[in-house]
Amino acid sequence: MMKMNKIAEGIWEIPTGAKEGMRVPARILSSEKLIGGIDEGVLDQITNVACLPGIQRYAICMPDAHRGYGFPIGGVAAFDSDEGVISPGGIGFDINCGMRLIRTNLTVDDVKPRLDHLMKELFQAVPSGVGTKGSVRLDRNEFRKVMTDGSQWCLDRGFATENDVDHTEGQGKVSGADPQAVSDKAMARGIDQVGTLGSGNHYLEIEFLSEGDLFRPEIGRVLGIEDIGQIIVAIHCGSRGFGHQIATDYLKIFTQNAAKHGLVFRDRELAAAPIHSPDGVAYYAAMACAANNAFANRQVITHHIRESFAKVFGKPAEAMGLSTIYDVAHNIARFENYDISGQTKRLLVHRKGATRSFGPGNSEVPAGYRGVGQPVIVGGSMETGSAIFVGTADAERDYFGSTLHGSGRVMSRTRAKKQVRGDKLQRDMAARGIMVRTKSLSGLAEEAGFAYKNIDDVSRAVDDLGLSRLVARFHPLANIKG
Amino acid sequence: MRKFDINDRYTVSDIGVSLRADSLTELFIAGAEGMFEIIMGARPTRPAVASQAIDLHADSAEQLMIDWLSELLYGFDTNGLIPVHFDISVSRTDNDSRVSGTIGYCRYDRDTDNAEHEIKAVTYYKLMIQKDGDLYRCDVVFDL
Numbered sequence: 001m002m003k004m005n006k007i008a009e010g011i012w013e014i015p016t017g018a019k020e021g022m023r024v025p026a027r028i029l030s031s032e033k034l035i036g037g038i039d040e041g042v043l044d045q046i047t048n049v050a051c052l053p054g055i056q057r058y059a060i061c062m063p064d065a066h067r068g069y070g071f072p073i074g075g076v077a078a079f080d081s082d083e084g085v086i087s088p089g090g091i092g093f094d095i096n097c098g099m100r101l102i103r104t105n106l107t108v109d110d111v112k113p114r115l116d117h118l119m120k121e122l123f124q125a126v127p128s129g130v131g132t133k134g135s136v137r138l139d140r141n142e143f144r145k146v147m148t149d150g151s152q153w154c155l156d157r158g159f160a161t162e163n164d165v166d167h168t169e170g171q172g173k174v175s176g177a178d179p180q181a182v183s184d185k186a187m188a189r190g191i192d193q194v195g196t197l198g199s200g201n202h203y204l205e206i207e208f209l210s211e212g213d214l215f216r217p218e219i220g221r222v223l224g225i226e227d228i229g230q231i232i233v234a235i236h237c238g239s240r241g242f243g244h245q246i247a248t249d250y251l252k253i254f255t256q257n258a259a260k261h262g263l264v265f266r267d268r269e270l271a272a273a274p275i276h277s278p279d280g281v282a283y284y285a286a287m288a289c290a291a292n293n294a295f296a297n298r299q300v301i302t303h304h305i306r307e308s309f310a311k312v313f314g315k316p317a318e319a320m321g322l323s324t325i326y327d328v329a330h331n332i333a334r335f336e337n338y339d340i341s342g343q344t345k346r347l348l349v350h351r352k353g354a355t356r357s358f359g360p361g362n363s364e365v366p367a368g369y370r371g372v373g374q375p376v377i378v379g380g381s382m383e384t385g386s387a388i389f390v391g392t393a394d395a396e397r398d399y400f401g402s403t404l405h406g407s408g409r410v411m412s413r414t415r416a417k418k419q420v421r422g423d424k425l426q427r428d429m430a431a432r433g434i435m436v437r438t439k440s441l442s443g444l445a446e447e448a449g450f451a452y453k454n455i456d457d458v459s460r461a462v463d464d465l466g467l468s469r470l471v472a473r474f475h476p477l478a479n480i481k482g
Numbered sequence: 483m484r485k486f487d488i489n490d491r492y493t494v495s496d497i498g499v500s501l502r503a504d505s506l507t508e509l510f511i512a513g514a515e516g517m518f519e520i521i522m523g524a525r526p527t528r529p530a531v532a533s534q535a536i537d538l539h540a541d542s543a544e545q546l547m548i549d550w551l552s553e554l555l556y557g558f559d560t561n562g563l564i565p566v567h568f569d570i571s572v573s574r575t576d577n578d579s580r581v582s583g584t585i586g587y588c589r590y591d592r593d594t595d596n597a598e599h600e601i602k603a604v605t606y607y608k609l610m611i612q613k614d615g616d617l618y619r620c621d622v623v624f625d626l
Contacts (some may be wrong), residue, residue, distance in 0.1 A: 067494065068493065069493075069625065094625075129597070130597035130600045131558070185556055198600060199599065200602075200626050241559045251606070269607055412491075414489070440597070443599065
């Protein structure tokens with residue numbers, strides 16, 4: 001195991017001398033309880049990241065980190081926008097995989113009698129599983145508008161409210177998107193998939209707030225989370241085949257052109273290009289298209305959720321208070337300004353399996369939330385539900401405004417399937433009051449709760465570190481597993 | 483001779499295949515069969531209903547493996563094509579590797595096929611084609 005020095009409570013560091021070529025130290029943010037379980041591969045990957053040109057301060061691992069490709073999942077790195085690089089491996093294949101929480105005025109008692117009907121409607125309205133196509137039909141010109149405008153496209157087409165757009169990270173649009181940078185293959189993979197959940201660990205979940213799970217009620221009130229039994233809807237998905245193809249396309253280009261850029265990588269999944277090189281500019285433009293597509297994807301799903309609730313409860317969605325609390329990206333790169341050695345620098349912050357965590361007063365936080373900080377949405381397993389935090393000034397000052405994204409997987413899919421059958425898990429969860437619908441029972445077993453870190457341990461770690469403040473946790477009532 | 487074993491020893495999130503074959507051509511076919519077994523759970527035994535020519539070049543056999551599997555993934559994602567018959571050959575020189583030939587496909591039926599996994603991408607993770615005596619070996623990991 002690579003040697004880590006504990007430098008403060010919850011913070012470990014691997015110094016630059018630990019591996020040849022490291023330009024900055026690696027920082028592992030964790031807790032005494034979690035640090036012992038960290039995978040050696042994560043340490044190898046984060047120290048590889050620390051070798052990339054232009055990296056600032058340190059390469060960072062969040063408490064939910066686990067091994068990925070190139071960067072670990074739960075990895076954050078910021079690069080000087082003049083001298084640094086952009087890396088698809090620092091963003092992930094599922095560009096802007098993220099989460100959205102939708103509040104309602106409904107309670108568990110309102111929903112339970114109609115839950116079966118509601119789940120049937122949602123399962124029908126939000127296509128999930130392998131090979132699914134969405135109900136939104138787009139021609140190539142219209143799809144290009146999705147790529148450039150993201151959530152704004154949804155607002156223009158009646159799939160969003162102004163509140164939805166305002167309550168989405170960056171108003172649901174990454175500027176600099178250029179469809180010219182997107183391959184025909186990516187177009188073909190993505191054009192039919194807007195409004196679809198996908199597969200794997202993606203899900204749509206009906207959750208509720210239970211007694212004792214509202215930890216900061218004064219902040220909860222600001223976010224519209226205040227009543228015990230209140231129903232919340234969670235969405236976890238990303239840019240689908242569109243983003244996957246863009247990442248595949250540019251990893252190949254970056255690998256082939258590495259020598260031209262004078263770059264050598266320890267790992268081909270870490271392939272990168274200078275931010276201002278033609279390759280770097282093109283990838284950023286394509287990545288922005290995928291990020292906007294993912295914002296639009298979660299927004300169209302929100303529209304379908306509203307329609308389903310309206311149909312089942314026989315009243316308009318507005319009457320049930322269905323409104324977006326917030327929508328965050330977990331896999332993205334963004335240009336942001338930070339103080340580096342007393343100077344404000346423009347950096348390209350890569351967050352892979354990590355969430356932006358801006359504190360109170362930041363102008364990027366919606367006006368209504370600016371007093372408490374940006375909501376941070378964290379997915380647990382389908383057995384434990386989601387959690388909502390708010391960002392902090394400490395995270396902005398120390399860790400490029402970043403925090404965790406989920407519980408972090410600890411068990412392989414095969415091992416999980418050996419421990420429980422999908423049909424048994426479905427029955428067990430039903431007995432505990434959690435209804436699950438899925439196209440794949442085998443896939444359900446792979447996503448069992450025991451395959452993930454305990455969300456309480458991870459939440460406590462980030463709260464103790466001041467990366468974000470836990471506001472509330474939500475318990476699952478029903479889950480559509482992708 | 484060709485064989486594949488599906489395993490998840492690489493990362494906790496994803497699944498890969500360990501391939502063994504007595505020729506590069508068989509190794510590439512094993513990669514395709516392994517990938518579709520991960521996607522489908524069990525590969526369909528239906529006959530091919532369509533065929534397509536394929537001709538891919540790359541500067542290394544490893545890049546060609548990525549391109550080959552990514553191409554098949556693209557066909558599945560966009561048109562539901564599941565390869566069931568391979569009439570291909572793979573050749574390699576110092577700086578050019580090539581796969582060419584014809585692939586027979588059946589079509590994915592969402593109502594009856596019940597696919598298990600969506601593969602996002604074919605990764606470079608620990609990808610290396612090695613020759614061990616008469617046997618070619620390669621591990622390919624997929625991002626799920």
